[in-house]
Amino acid sequence: MAKKRRRRKAGPSAAPVEGAPDPSSPRWWPPLRAAILSFFIVFSVLSAVPTPGNVTMQKINLKTNRAELLRWVKILDGWGIEVEPDELAQWYVDLAKDLEGIKRTVVAPIGPVQAWTKTHQGWRLFGMPDERPFSLQIVASFGGERRVLYRTASDEHDWNDALFRFRRIRGSFNPGNLYAPGTYDGFARNVSAMVFEEFPDADEVIISMIQTHTTLPGKPKDPTAEERYVRTFTRPKS
Amino acid sequence: MKRFVQRIVAAFDERESPTALVLIRVLLATVMLSDLLWIGYFGVSDWLWAPVSEGGISPAVHQNPPVIYQWFGLDAGTATLIYVVLLVSITMFGVGCFTRTSGLVFVFVYAQSAMANDYGDRGIDRAVRVVMLILSFSAAGAAYSFDAWRKTGSWRGDGKPVPAWPRFLVLGQLVLLYCAAGFSKGGTLWFPWGGYGALYVILQDPIYAKMSFAFLEHPVLYFFTQVGTGITHTWEMGAPVVLLAAYYRRTAERGGFMRRWFERLRVRDVYVFIGVGFHLSLAVTMYLGIFPWAMLAFFPAFFRPEEIEGFGARVKARLRRH
Numbered sequence: 111m112a113k114k115r116r117r118r119k120a121g122p123s124a125a126p127v128e129g130a131p132d133p134s135s136p137r138w139w140p141p142l143r144a145a146i147l148s149f150f151i152v153f154s155v156l157s158a159v160p161t162p163g164n165v166t167m168q169k170i171n172l173k174t175n176r177a178e179l180l181r182w183v184k185i186l187d188g189w190g191i192e193v194e195p196d197e198l199a200q201w202y203v204d205l206a207k208d209l210e211g212i213k214r215t216v217v218a219p220i221g222p223v224q225a226w227t228k229t230h231q232g233w234r235l236f237g238m239p240d241e242r243p244f245s246l247q248i249v250a251s252f253g254g255e256r257r258v259l260y261r262t263a264s265d266e267h268d269w270n271d272a273l274f275r276f277r278r279i280r281g282s283f284n285p286g287n288l289y290a291p292g293t294y295d296g297f298a299r300n301v302s303a304m305v306f307e308e309f310p311d312a313d314e315v316i317i318s319m320i321q322t323h324t325t326l327p328g329k330p331k332d333p334t335a336e337e338r339y340v341r342t343f344t345r346p347k348s
Numbered sequence: 349m350k351r352f353v354q355r356i357v358a359a360f361d362e363r364e365s366p367t368a369l370v371l372i373r374v375l376l377a378t379v380m381l382s383d384l385l386w387i388g389y390f391g392v393s394d395w396l397w398a399p400v401s402e403g404g405i406s407p408a409v410h411q412n413p414p415v416i417y418q419w420f421g422l423d424a425g426t427a428t429l430i431y432v433v434l435l436v437s438i439t440m441f442g443v444g445c446f447t448r449t450s451g452l453v454f455v456f457v458y459a460q461s462a463m464a465n466d467y468g469d470r471g472i473d474r475a476v477r478v479v480m481l482i483l484s485f486s487a488a489g490a491a492y493s494f495d496a497w498r499k500t501g502s503w504r505g506d507g508k509p510v511p512a513w514p515r516f517l518v519l520g521q522l523v524l525l526y527c528a529a530g531f532s533k534g535g536t537l538w539f540p541w542g543g544y545g546a547l548y549v550i551l552q553d554p555i556y557a558k559m560s561f562a563f564l565e566h567p568v569l570y571f572f573t574q575v576g577t578g579i580t581h582t583w584e585m586g587a588p589v590v591l592l593a594a595y596y597r598r599t600a601e602r603g604g605f606m607r608r609w610f611e612r613l614r615v616r617d618v619y620v621f622i623g624v625g626f627h628l629s630l631a632v633t634m635y636l637g638i639f640p641w642a643m644l645a646f647f648p649a650f651f652r653p654e655e656i657e658g659f660g661a662r663v664k665a666r667l668r669r670h
Contacts, residue, residue: 148356229481238537296404
């Protein structure tokens with residue numbers, strides 16, 4: 111019984127002393143610890159300050175970004191600020207470049223720690239919703255007859271859907287508008303090897319990304335679908 | 349200035365029960381373990397971390413090999429080693445076995461894996477590393493752990509209060525993350541003048557959406573997505589109110605109109621409630637992997653340990669009654 115009572119007393123719920131200082135630490139430690147923590151807090155906050163990132167005219171001229179630019183021109187016009195799209199774009203590119211330069215300099219003291227632990231404080235989560243999203247498509251050719259094995263979100267063509275939905279694999283093929291990820295070719299090669307292994311009659315595999323256009327309700331629909339980043343593999347001779 | 353510095357030193361010297369830290373440790377380890385088990389289930393550790401010549405997909409492994417490949421060799425064996433070390437270290441961290449060491453090992457190897465394949469490493473992985481790093485310097489293993497049993501003879505530890513600053517830092521990191529994410533949303537679709545169309549557009553992305561959300565173009569349903577967009581954006585940018593609420597609570601004796609209203613409106617609880625709803629909605633509607641679950645695993649940092657213990661005691665009492 112006594113043992114039971116002692117056990118109940120032990121544990122995190124026993125007499126927490128909120129706000130009380132640590133009586134066992136040496137006098138120099140609390141100020142030093144506060145200085146170290148303050149250093150990391152200040153520089154973490156500074157490195158989390160949102161900046162536009164690496165903006166170039168090439169990126170701005172992509173369809174999604176161009177549409178966004180034109181929306182801003184219209185909004186500014188409504189506020190009484192007249193500006194040409196290219197003029198605004200150039201101003202934004204210059205601003206982004208300046209801000210990135212300033213940020214790099216300011217957060218330099220914490221840079222090595224963030225680089226070694228990969229703990230950079232950039233939190234651009236769906237910063238600009240993608241109005242031109244992609245779907246993965248895997249097509250195999252069987253003696254000239256083509257068959258779609260996989261297409262994202264298709265109930266009919268769902269070969270290995272769970273694998274392609276897995277977040278760590280998704281990142282290796284889901285492209286940006288300017289280029290495919292550096293892992294795209296390796297991903298496509300491995301997927302083609304899987305197809306050749308599972309379908310002995312397949313003689314060719316075509317992996318691509320299908321880009322569609324999302325329009326807001328009330329706006330004219332755009333049914334066009336563009337096939338991009340096409341990679342073709344023929345069965346290796348054994 | 350001197351008083352301000354003294355206050356900061358005193359705040360970082362505070363102690364509290366380790367309950368919140370323990371809860372974050374266990375929840376986070378569970379989420380990360382499940383993520384790693386999926387890698388094992390699909391058998392893709394080689395895809396992610398082996399050199400291209402040995403079945404890998406990331407050119408970075410041989411173009412700019414992280415230090416772990418320099419130590420153990422530029423081959424598929426190192427990819428397997430990364431996987432096994434991550435699996436073992438996160439399990440040890442979860443059960444609180446050499447908690448600090450296993451946490452630091454996990455962060456180091458996890459960072460190496462990110463260097464090897466940056467495309468398989470998302471924002472949430474960075475957030476996990478930040479929080480794991482903080483927990484590795486904390487007393488998250490002081491209770492309900494193998495370490496507690498080893499040191500005190502009880503799985504529940506000795507009940508001594510531990511430094512509170514790690515919880516403050518996790519809370520600060522949450523606020524920083526949400527606030528920065530909110531202010532990073534520069535696309536017009538996140539704003540009233542862009543029609544608050546962001547959520548609708550995101551849900552039409554076939555790679556993320558769990559089902560077809562084409563039906564949301566119905567005017568009534570579209571209106572709800574617009575409301576959702578507005579709430580999400582405001583909720584993210586408004587994260588600092590949680591810090592203000594914490595400050596008001598700590599200085600409750602000063603009184604005043606704002607303190608009274610923050611107390612009456614239960615600002616922090618409302619913020620957390622919306623956050624839980626937000627993350628659960630994401631989990632239900634989108635393929636975002638561990639993101640919603642890992643973020644929710646950080647949520648105990650919003651609460652003081654005695655609040656969590658009180659909640660646990662109430663649940664236990666209710667269960668006993670039924």
